[in-house]
Amino acid sequence: MDSFSGKLAVVTGGGSGMGRELVRQLAAQECSVASCDLNADAVAVTAATAWAAAPPGVVVTSHACDVADEAQVLRFRDELLEQHATDHVDLVFSNAGIGGGESFINSPREVWERTFAVDWWGVYYCTRAFLPLLIASGDGILVNTSSVNGFWAALGPGVPNSAYSTAKFAVKGFTEALIEDLRANAPQVRVAVVMPGHVGTDIIANSLRARGLPAPEEMSDDQVAELIPRDAQAGLIRAGVLAEGASADDLRQLLVRGNADFRDKAPVSAAEAATVILDGVRSGAWRILIGEDARKLDAAVRAKPEHAYDYAELFSGLAQEPAAGTPER
Ligand SMILES: NC(=O)c1ccc[n+]([C@@H]2O[C@H](COP(=O)([O-])OP(=O)(O)OC[C@H]3O[C@@H](n4cnc5c(N)ncnc54)[C@H](O)[C@@H]3O)[C@@H](O)[C@H]2O)c1
Numbered sequence: 001m002d003s004f005s006g007k008l009a010v011v012t013g014g015g016s017g018m019g020r021e022l023v024r025q026l027a028a029q030e031c032s033v034a035s036c037d038l039n040a041d042a043v044a045v046t047a048a049t050a051w052a053a054a055p056p057g058v059v060v061t062s063h064a065c066d067v068a069d070e071a072q073v074l075r076f077r078d079e080l081l082e083q084h085a086t087d088h089v090d091l092v093f094s095n096a097g098i099g100g101g102e103s104f105i106n107s108p109r110e111v112w113e114r115t116f117a118v119d120w121w122g123v124y125y126c127t128r129a130f131l132p133l134l135i136a137s138g139d140g141i142l143v144n145t146s147s148v149n150g151f152w153a154a155l156g157p158g159v160p161n162s163a164y165s166t167a168k169f170a171v172k173g174f175t176e177a178l179i180e181d182l183r184a185n186a187p188q189v190r191v192a193v194v195m196p197g198h199v200g201t202d203i204i205a206n207s208l209r210a211r212g213l214p215a216p217e218e219m220s221d222d223q224v225a226e227l228i229p230r231d232a233q234a235g236l237i238r239a240g241v242l243a244e245g246a247s248a249d250d251l252r253q254l255l256v257r258g259n260a261d262f263r264d265k266a267p268v269s270a271a272e273a274a275t276v277i278l279d280g281v282r283s284g285a286w287r288i289l290i291g292e293d294a295r296k297l298d299a300a301v302r303a304k305p306e307h308a309y310d311y312a313e314l315f316s317g318l319a320q321e322p323a324a325g326t327p328e329r
Contacts, residue, residue: 001090001139002282004031006057008089010080010130011035012067012122013096015042017201018145021274022093023047027054029278033061034080034089037096038210040064059084067096067122068114070129077129088136091281094123094144094171095194098207101163106231111211112163118210119167124174131189140189141281146172148197148294152301157311158235179286192286197294199273200266204259216255221248224255267291 001007009026013019014035020042023035027050037043040062047062054060061083065076081087097119101112123144134140149155150172153165175193182189205215213223228236228251236242242254268276268291280288289295300314307313 001141004029004091004278004282006030007091008032008034008084008086009091009093010089010126011093011095012065012126013037014046014062015039016206017203017270018196018199018273018277019093019095020046021271022095022277023060024050024053025271025274025278026091027051027058027060030055030058031091032059032084034063034076034084035060036063036065036067036076038064038066039206066118067094067126068117070121070125073122073125073129077133081133087133088138088140089130089133090137090139091141092126092130092134092143093277094126094142096122097145097147097203098210099161099164099203100207100211103160104162106229107162114211115163115207116167119164120170123171127174127178131186134189135186138188142175142178142189142191143194143277143281143288144171144175144191145194145196146175148195148297150193150195152297152308154309158239190284190286192281192288194277194280194288194290195294195298196273197268197289197291197297198262198266199268199270199290200263201270202259202263204255204262216252216259219252219255221252224248224251227255267293 004026009031011019011022011033014023015037019035019037023033023046026033033050035043035047043062047060051058051060061080063076063079065072067073098115100115101107104112127142131142134142147164147168149161149165150168153161153169155161172193172195175191178191182191208216213219225248233242233246237244242250273290276290277288289298301308304314
């Protein structure tokens, strides 16, 4: 597929970040898009602005859908087939994702399981729902978003990322397993797995929002204390990120700064990341790493697998270490 012109793409999580930029760039390249999000208002804005700027003939629709709920994914599928008056789709970008459940030991079980459900079952249900439609296309591409946490299951010293890494490893393994399966059983479809490093998006605030929490600046003292419990505070103090005796307001400001810095100080923007994904898909790549940090980490883990969690050894020789304390990858 060397052009997206005249195709129909499905993008999950189109309300923000890389999903929103994928919708915009696909529509600008004459590709119709059906995009869903948990946040129906946000994806409606994405669709309206992308459609308004798109060339004639392109149709961009938005849909409310929780990808962790199979019945909603099937409703999304049926809705888009009707609205786009089609019986197939050409591209599926399973991009929706959240962070949370950092510690298997300390994080609330329901947060761990919700993160796993969105990041793994969301990809699985979308593949179940859309693979027959990609096969029907005759030239389909499935693009699943994993992460550097799909091949490296931590964020650095004292910073686990348990539920997210478990799900992202599953997404990577599932997508790789589909390569031979499709070759043997449905050669008209190919797959790609996307592994971004740090990309500047609002994923921290969006992940909290998806848990029913307000924006960090609007959180109550109790909400802040529940989000950063004492053991996590101790870790942050040890890492030099938080001062001894920090108040609830200090913790709130840490969250506000953390989200803003994650978005604004990233080495790669969401728009740049979407361009890398689309270039990779067009070129026929099956593994799409985003950012120099992702490429270096991939090389380091492959070169020294036994030292993957011996950080000093793993990062020796790397110009830029991934920042400990970065909440999502
Ligand atoms: N930003 C990064 O540094 C980074 C790094 C590696 C991987 N990723 C992955 O890239 C993908 C996109 O992340 P982003 O950074 O653009 O985040 P984002 O928060 O900007 O966008 C994700 C979108 O997914 C939506 N979403 C969340 N849960 C959903 C659900 N259950 N059903 C439907 N939609 C849902 C959110 O509302 C949001 O609009 C995610 O899978 C994420 O894990 C991001």
